[in-house]
Amino acid sequence: MQFKVVIPARYASVRLPGKPLLQLAGKPMIQHVYERAIESGASEVVIATDDRRIADACGDFSADVCMTADHHRSGSDRIAEVVSIRNWSDDEIVVNLQGDEPCMPAELLIQVAKDMDSHEAAAVTTLSASITERGELFDPHLVKVVTDELGYALYFSRAPIPWHRDEFINSDSPLPRDIGFARHIGLYAYRSGYLARFVTLDRSPIERAESLEQLRVLWHGDKIHVSQALIEPGHGIDTRDDLTRVAELFS
DSSP states (O other): OOOOOEOOOOOOOOOSSTTGGGGEETTEEHHHHHHHHHTOOOSSSEEEOOOHHHHHHTTTOOOOEEEOSOSSHHHHHHHHHHHHHHHHOTTOOOEEEEEEOOTTTTHHHHHHHHHHHTTTTTTTEEEEEEOOSSHTOOTSSSOOOETTTTEEEEEEEEEOSSOOOGGGGGGOOOOTTSSSOOOEEEEEEEEEHHHHHHSSSSOOOHHHOOOHHHHHHTTOOOOOEEEEOOSSOOOOOOOOOHHOOOOOOOO
């Protein structure tokens, strides 16, 4: 099985401007992300950006860079442009590795690509991890996911799902042990042909409400297969505190 990895990277960030170029252990963050992708054995690893500063920095470590338009709303739109520019065939498996995930293990890139290869009914594959603490379940910054018995997503939400009607009346009660609460890990795989279709679909009301792009897939009747991550995904970087924490890990 072969797959490609595309790393969408933009300079603009409300909380951390210039995030891909922030230094971690003497390297820009985007270089660490690129190295994780290379470690996966992908047949191609492409950094997709609309910013010449990022492209120039990537040139310093000889990365394959694809310049894209500056109007894209999401990483998926940017990756779809890469697919078009590179003229990849419709059946190519493409992994979307976000540019702020310098700690994402290569094993998980391989896992999500293999899941795409082995689940013909899935338009998208992604990963989850168990939630064991009440604080995580009720944290709106952590996206939760509920699946059916075959592992296909029923819904993603920033709210605590599934809502346990009896147990959650008491705000101090521990999480029920008979329900496998799960948080979503933002690593995706899809085939090039589906991605080209996905970016033409209308944004759904639930996608707008939750600000979760994956809900567009479910709204339009397509399937997302969710596997439990084989290992911990590591820390992503959204805030200055995240950057400090990851810098300490690298040091």
